[in-house]
Amino acid sequence: TAQLHAPKQRDITVPPSFSDAVWDERQAYEELLYWDSLIQRGHRLLPHDFDRYEELRYWYDCLCYEEELRQYDEYIAAIQEIEENRPQTEAPPVRTPPMRIFVSDDRHMMAKHAAVYPSSEELEAVQTVISHVECALKTVSDLLDVEAGVGVATKSRTKKLLNKRILRGVMRVGLVAKGLLLKGDMDLELVLLCTEKPTVTLLKKVAENLSTQIEVVYLFR
Known part of the structure; x- marks a missing residue:
């Protein structure tokens, strides 16, 4: 035995x-x-x-x-x-x-x-990607507001500028929001909220600036 x-x-x-x-x-x-x-x-x-x-x-x-x-x-x-x-x-x-x-x-x-179920490394990688994209979108939003003459929102001016901002925020949706990711799931969904109905021009601006800002975020994080 x-x-x-x-x-x-x-x-x-x-x-x-x-x-x-x-x-x-x-x-x-x-x-x-x-x-x-x-x-x-x-x-x-x-x-x-x-x-x-x-x-x-x-x-x-x-x-x-x-x-x-x-x-x-x-x-x-x-x-x-x-x-x-x-x-x-x-x-x-x-x-x-x-x-x-x-x-x-x-x-x-x-x-x-x-x-x-995803491993801890996969979950950490997903969280890192989402965090970097959200940070990059925040920077893109500030840049668009500066171009439009709205100005960057601060704690004291947030309520006044919120309705004037071009981009209002980012929401996590789908599997990411519900915490139902499975191993191998890499289709992550975020929804970008706009103050007004988005146009093709705005979409192109966001896409162009987003690529640049994501590279910046990855370099400094």
Whole structure:
């Protein structure tokens, strides 16, 4: 039997109510979740760690398979007992035997969630792109107001100048606003609000200035 051990990074305390046999399985499952979490976060395992991870995965898959077979056998036995005793007594309800403590933990569901949910690096990259675009649009708005003779809004003049500004602000919409981005989603949507109905000329001005200001933002941030 292969010796089960937890990684040095995890400090696990053995509950006194667990028997040694149950705790060995629980400890191995905790170790498997630990390796899963490292891989999901993009870490590369050393060769001996990866071998250990594969060993635990194989053990867990076999364990789940054996558990399903055990439940199936006990279910069939219960049905046969009911059929044999049907003439004498009313059939009792069939109860599914309890699973091991940790097999009920849906590791596969957690793995699926990790497969579709963006990593912390992806979320940070999305936030950086949005922040840079919003900052660049704010600068473009100030430049357009200066050209139009409106002036740049300050804290004391914001309310007076708000209705005169050409661009009123930026709103996050779609998946970005709802926080529903999935892994690989790079279609980010922002809506630019204008005081008056936008024209083609205004759109071209914003596009030309935006490209320049985004480069400036990336250089100084």
